[in-house]
Amino acid sequence: MKNSTKKERFLLVVLKLIHRKxxxxxxxxxxxxxxxxxxANVYNYIDSKQSLLEGYLFDIQDEFHKAIDTILATPHSPNEKLRLLVASYIGITTRRPYHQALLVNEWRNLKEPQLQEFVSRRKDYENKMRGIIAEGIEEDQFRAxxxxxxxxxxxxxxxxxxNKCLDSETIINPLxxxxxxxxxxxxxxxxx
Amino acid sequence: MKNSTKKERFLLVVLKLIHRKxxxxxxxxxxxxxxxxxxANVYNYIDSKQSLLEGYLFDIQDEFHKAIDTILATPHSPNEKLRLLVASYIGITTRRPYHQALLVNEWRNLKEPQLQEFVSRRKDYENKMRGIIAEGIEEDQFRAxxxxxxxxxxxxxxxxxxNKCLDSETIINPLxxxxxxxxxxxxxxxxx
DNA sequence: TATTTACATGAACAATTGTTCATGTAAATA
DNA sequence: TATTTACATGAACAATTGTTCATGTAAATA
Incomplete structure (x- = not known):
């Protein structure tokens, strides 16, 4: 309990540090x-530097996957599905911009076999997205x-x-x- | 002469290596x-690891800047200017995909004061682009x-x-x- | 022919890296 | 009260890092 809060604080502080440097x-x-x-005390919180990165990346990657799977399960049109997907993507990004920044910028630093797994999962996501688009073209909703x-x-x-969420001085309006x-x-x- | 060819080969091989790793x-x-x-022999070709990165990045950054300045000097409409800009961007990328990949992926590894200079030059480029867009909005060519x-x-x-230029197995058609x-x-x- | 130049080696360096180990201590739990 | 747990320290490690230095050699130049 208090345990988990302290570890959460650790993970958040370190996430921002890694984003910065x-x-x-x-x-x-x-x-x-x-x-x-x-x-030495860092190792009371994590197993290794690599596992730290893996934790952040697979965590946020999971969130994106859950979102797309939920959308695919709906009966909406391709056009609507794509709109929902974009909206969910923006939602995750605005809610967890540091995680997202790490996902975009640091995934190359994963080592095998995690790198393989990461890339293959990302390809899954992209395939699902392509599915929506292909369907939309078939139904004449999208340009071919x-x-x-x-x-x-x-x-x-x-x-x-x-970048917009993190760099800008102005408060952003997700909507x-x-x-x-x-x-x-x-x-x-x-x-x- | 033979000198420059040998150094060029060095720079190309190393560029691809850096892109890969x-x-x-x-x-x-x-x-x-x-x-x-x-x-030890590497230091007969370059001054330091940092200067190597600086060389690649400022080289390709320069090419983008020359392109946008040329376009800005034309009397075209904002719409036409933006189309030309996109075309020039695609041209540079397809001609020098490894340099462009480095520009996108590795600029964070510059150290001060070069990092400052790089970011400030990039901001210049973006400002010029914003200029075109703002003008286009004023003239009612772009959505506001x-x-x-x-x-x-x-x-x-x-x-x-x-990514498309480098990863794909299929030969790409720039046009x-x-x-x-x-x-x-x-x-x-x-x-x- | 004598000399400079471009390219190459091998050994060594000081600094930095992630990680481990033995040990301590205050708070929570039994 | 006794003991486990969570969090902390300090010293040390082996490996890796970018860089330098003294030295060599074949080819180009004077």
Whole structure:
């Protein structure tokens, strides 16, 4: 109980530190210093530096997967599903921007076999997304461009968002962001 | 002459190595081994590991800056300028995908004061892009959304492209990619 | 031919890295 | 009260890191 709260604090402080310095550049001594205790004590909280990264990444990756699976289980149209997916993506990102930043920036630092697992799970996610898009094209809801390219450009757009959540001085409004990103993805920047 | 060719080969081989392993994870010994000579000899080609990264990044960053400045000097409409900008971005990326991958993935590993300089130059680029967009909104060519967000989402879309150039087994067609990305950015995925 | 240049080696360096171990202590639990 | 648990320290480790130095050699240049 109190136990878990203390560990949670540890994980949050370290997450922000890693976000600031980068995973490779963050040493065990940096972590200890940030928490005002000695290096050896870090190992009372975690097993290793690698397992720390794995914990953060698989945790947030799981959240994204649960979200897409929930949406796939609904009876909505492809168009609606994609809108829901974008909304859920934005929700997770605004709720957990540090985790998302780590997911985007530091996944390369995973080692085998976790790297393999991570990439393969991400591919799962992308495949599900491609499924929605392909269906939408079939039903004539989406423009018939390359499905892979469409999925990746949409994801690229969404993956940028954590920067906005973390860097900007202004407080962000998730609903306003959602509106604008949906606008961009579905109808582009041109005024018709 | 022969000198420069040999150094060029060195830089290309090492660029690919760094792209494969990541900058931090690539040791001077890795570099030497990749080129079949001893560690000490690496210093006959470069001054330091840091200067190597700086060389790659400022080189490609320069190319992007020259491109946008050329476009800004034309008398085209904002709409046309943005199309040209996207086209030039795609051109650079397809011509030098390894450099672009480094630019996107490894700029965080620059140290001060180069990091400062890099970020400030990138901000310049983004400001010029925002200028085009703001002008386009004024002239009623673009939808009146948040300029910052529009610039960043367009850039996010473009920054993904190097993956396509490097990872895919299929040979890419720059013109086809240009068409599809312009499609996405200007008119979105919806079939109207 | 004499000398400079470009490219190469091997040994060594000081600093930094993640991790372990023996040990301590205050609080929670039995 | 006795004992377990959670959290903490300090010293040490073996490995890895970027870099330097003295030295060599074949080819290009003077």
């Amino acid at each position: 980068g995973f490779k550049a963050t040493t065990m001594r940096d972590i200890a210093h940030e928490l005002n205790f000695e290096v 461009n390359d499905v892979e390219m469409m999925a990746q450009t949409i994801l690229a757009t969404l993956r940028w968002l954590h 306003e962001i959602e509106k604008q990103l949906l606008d961009f993805i579905f109808t582009g920047i041109s005024k018709k | 990541g900058f931090k994870a690539t040791t001077m010994r890795d570099i030497a081994h990749e080129l079949n000579f001893e560690v 959304n948040d300029v910052e967000m529009m610039a960043q989402t367009i850039l996010a879309t473009l920054r993904w492209l190097h 086809e990619i240009e068409k599809q990305l312009l499609d996405f950015i200007f008119t979105g995925i919806s079939k109207k």
